Amino acid sequence: MFKELDPILHSQLRLAVISLLISVKEAEFNYLKEKTKASSGNLSVQLQKLKEAGYIEIEKSFKDNFPLTTCKISNAGIEAFENYVKNLKQYIQVKK
Amino acid sequence: MFKELDPILHSQLRLAVISLLISVKEAEFNYLKEKTKASSGNLSVQLQKLKEAGYIEIEKSFKDNFPLTTCKISNAGIEAFENYVKNLKQYIQVKK
DNA sequence: ATTATTTAGTTTATAATATAAACTACTTTA
DNA sequence: TAAAGTAGTTTATATTATAAACTAAATAAT
Numbered sequence A, B: 001m002f003k004e005l006d007p008i009l010h011s012q013l014r015l016a017v018i019s020l021l022i023s024v025k026e027a028e029f030n031y032l033k034e035k036t037k038a039s040s041g042n043l044s045v046q047l048q049k050l051k052e053a054g055y056i057e058i059e060k061s062f063k064d065n066f067p068l069t070t071c072k073i074s075n076a077g078i079e080a081f082e083n084y085v086k087n088l089k090q091y092i093q094v095k096k
Numbered sequence C: 001a002t003t004a005t006t007t008a009g010t011t012t013a014t015a016a017t018a019t020a021a022a023c024t025a026c027t028t029t030a
Numbered sequence D: 001t002a003a004a005g006t007a008g009t010t011t012a013t014a015t016t017a018t019a020a021a022c023t024a025a026a027t028a029a030t
Helices: A012-024 A031-035 A040-052 A074-090 B012-024 B029-036 B040-051 B073-090
Strands: A056-063 A067-072 B056-063 B068-073
Touching: A012 A031, A012 A040, A012 A056, A012 A067, A012 A074, A012 B073, A031 A040, A031 A067, A040 A056, A040 A067, A067 A074, A074 B012, A074 B073, B012 B029, B012 B040, B012 B056, B012 B068, B012 B073, B029 B040, B029 B068, B040 B056, B040 B068, B068 B073
Parallel strands: none
Antiparallel strands: A056 A067, B056 B068
16 A cells, blocks of 8 residues: 655755756755755765765865865656555555 | 655655544544554554544544454644645655 | 454654754955 | 864764553453
């Protein structure tokens, strides 16, 4: 009946990040931070979790002498998101 | 951008319970337990939380000498669910 | 008849998560 | 060169979810 909801994605912040990364393909740490209204610490932790799950790739570089963290979604991330949405729909559409 | 997802509903088990109660209007503890595959303990706790939030009503009676717990969704519960779904959609529909 | 098993849960302990506070390491500006 | 700002990370804490252990009674077995 109810399929398991991927716990990596069933998190407000991580879901927001993935949602953003799906539409923009690549995003800087601060862009994600602004869009999600998350604290730096929380965002940092959740990005690591998404990376560990293989859902995003994180690239570290420098921009104007400052560290720059850029994220983009992976194929596994896209797949996981699509699957999550598919499963979630079982929960949220009222069956008459 | 991303609206807050009601933490009472952003829980796999509680969301499944609410989802069921919206379609059936009234359900026994064991019905919910079977449908959600939850353990009794977990279900008991989550039902209490939904009750505390005012999203469901719990009625206790006896059936064939055994205790019987019956749940039904409240108006607040229906509203909260609809709002949750509305907000959630911002996260799960890919904006081109 | 009293012991064991089953039903229908609740309570509580523990494991997992989310979040914010504190910290690191550097750069820029005063 | 001291203070303030940037861009994060690490760690401590608060919150949640979950399962294990328990309660209370009914039914079935010996």
